[in-house]
Amino acid sequence: MVVKSKGIPLATLLLILFLSAIFPTSFSNQVLNSKKPIPSSSASSLGSSVAFQIKGNVYPLGYYTVSLAIGNPPKVYDLDIDTGSDLTWVQCDAPCKGCTLPRNRLYKPHGDLVKCVDPLCAAIQSAPNHHCAGPNEQCDYEVEYADQGSSLGVLLRDNIPLKFTNGSLARPMLAFGCGYDQTHHGQNPPPSTAGVLGLGNGRTSILSQLHSLGLIRNVVGHCLSGRGGGFLFFGDQLIPPSGVVWTPLLQSSSAQHYKTGPADLFFDRKTTSVKGLELIFDSGSSYTYFNSQAHKALVNLIANDLRGKPLSRATGDPSLPICWKGPKPFKSLHDVTSNFKPLLLSFTKSKNSPLQLPPEAYLIVTKHGNVCLGILDGTEIGLGNTNIIGGEKISNTNKF
Ligand SMILES: *[C@@H]1O[C@H](CO)[C@@H](O)[C@H](O)[C@H]1NC(C)=O
Numbered sequence: 189m190v191v192k193s194k195g196i197p198l199a200t201l202l203l204i205l206f207l208s209a210i211f212p213t214s215f216s217n218q219v220l221n222s223k224k225p226i227p228s229s230s231a232s233s234l235g236s237s238v239a240f241q242i243k244g245n246v247y248p249l250g251y252y253t254v255s256l257a258i259g260n261p262p263k264v265y266d267l268d269i270d271t272g273s274d275l276t277w278v279q280c281d282a283p284c285k286g287c288t289l290p291r292n293r294l295y296k297p298h299g300d301l302v303k304c305v306d307p308l309c310a311a312i313q314s315a316p317n318h319h320c321a322g323p324n325e326q327c328d329y330e331v332e333y334a335d336q337g338s339s340l341g342v343l344l345r346d347n348i349p350l351k352f353t354n355g356s357l358a359r360p361m362l363a364f365g366c367g368y369d370q371t372h373h374g375q376n377p378p379p380s381t382a383g384v385l386g387l388g389n390g391r392t393s394i395l396s397q398l399h400s401l402g403l404i405r406n407v408v409g410h411c412l413s414g415r416g417g418g419f420l421f422f423g424d425q426l427i428p429p430s431g432v433v434w435t436p437l438l439q440s441s442s443a444q445h446y447k448t449g450p451a452d453l454f455f456d457r458k459t460t461s462v463k464g465l466e467l468i469f470d471s472g473s474s475y476t477y478f479n480s481q482a483h484k485a486l487v488n489l490i491a492n493d494l495r496g497k498p499l500s501r502a503t504g505d506p507s508l509p510i511c512w513k514g515p516k517p518f519k520s521l522h523d524v525t526s527n528f529k530p531l532l533l534s535f536t537k538s539k540n541s542p543l544q545l546p547p548e549a550y551l552i553v554t555k556h557g558n559v560c561l562g563i564l565d566g567t568e569i570g571l572g573n574t575n576i577i578g579g580e581k582i583s584n585t586n587k588f
Pocket of ligand 1: 354356358
């Protein structure tokens with residue numbers, strides 16, 4: 189499935205940091221004029237973090253999940269991680285339409301209903317004039333995702349037990365959606381996960397809630413391995429002490445997005461015609477998307493560079509739009525990456541080192557033995573000029 193991201197709701201001002209090695213990134217909307225990275229470990233009372241193991245991969249699965257425990261006694265739900273949207277929701281036994289889990293694995297609502305007059309309720313409404321019929325009315329929500337899927341439900345609060353890196357266990361009451369009507373469209377299959385973990389920048393995200401309860405610093409990071417899996421963390425304790433690059437995040441019209449200032453693309457360390465790309469970090473999108481013009485330029489650069497090499501365009505692979513085949517099928521990226529050049533994204537407003545994209549980071553070997561470009565044409569699927577860094581083997585840390 190392609191763009192999973194639910195959204196691209198918008199944000200404030202952030203700093204991003206990219207760790208060069210596997211290339212993780214970090215975002216922060218913290219301080220515009222702060223050029224300094226946040227201290228990676230401090231004696232501060234907010235110095236604790238929570239870490240989650242990530243499962244999943246870009247191909248063939250197309251999504252990443254973490255297990256989140258909810259309730260008391262807790263039950264565990266596998267949620268799709270999405271830095272492109274705010275609201276966390278789980279399939280709910282309410283009764284449920286479009287739910288894909290067996291009934292005993294649905295969330296049974298027993299938390300406190302969030303009221304319509306609660307500020308968190310106004311924060312998730314897309315309509316500008318949020319109206320409540322009465323003080324005790326419940327808070328209904330509806331989220332729509334870029335892949336045309338949606339979830340409709342009611343906002344409630346329940347205990348979410350979290351183990352912190354300092355050894356403490358906390359059970360904050362956090363607000364999330366109890367989704368009783370899920371839809372999906374077109375070629376996208378119904379969700380196979382129990383719901384979505386919204387990691388956006390807006391106030392309804394679990395991160396913002398933990399930060400406003402004073403439990404973590406406003407940092408979120410994830411590190412995704414090329415072999416699948418990885419880890420996710422909240423708080424600033426697990427930021428690698430070196431290899432991190434910071435760049436300011438833009439104030440964007442949609443509050444839950446982590447969007448960078450303009451970046452220029454380099455191919456094989458040389459400048460290209462692709463300049464001034466603004467990028468949104470969105471783990472809910474399986475792939476990375478460039479606007480048509482940038483995408484065409486990139487495909488041409490790669491095609492020219494492949495001349496004389498034992499690779500030719502493979503047109504019959506249904507996995508992805510742009511693929512190449514070799515003399516015999518490739519078994520892994522290892523067999524083929526030496527034929528491709530590294531890409532770099534250089535953020536024009538930061539003096540830091542650029543974000544490195546080695547071939548492993550932008551190529552995928554399919555089950556048909558072809559190597560395909562993991563950067564897709566976003567304009568073709570209706571993203572217009574938006575450029576998205578998807579969940580592909582990229583790590584990022586956002587200070588929100
Ligand atoms: C550990 O961190 C949590 C979250 O920041 C905090 O609530 C708790 O008091 C800390 N525990 C100790 C023993 O410092």
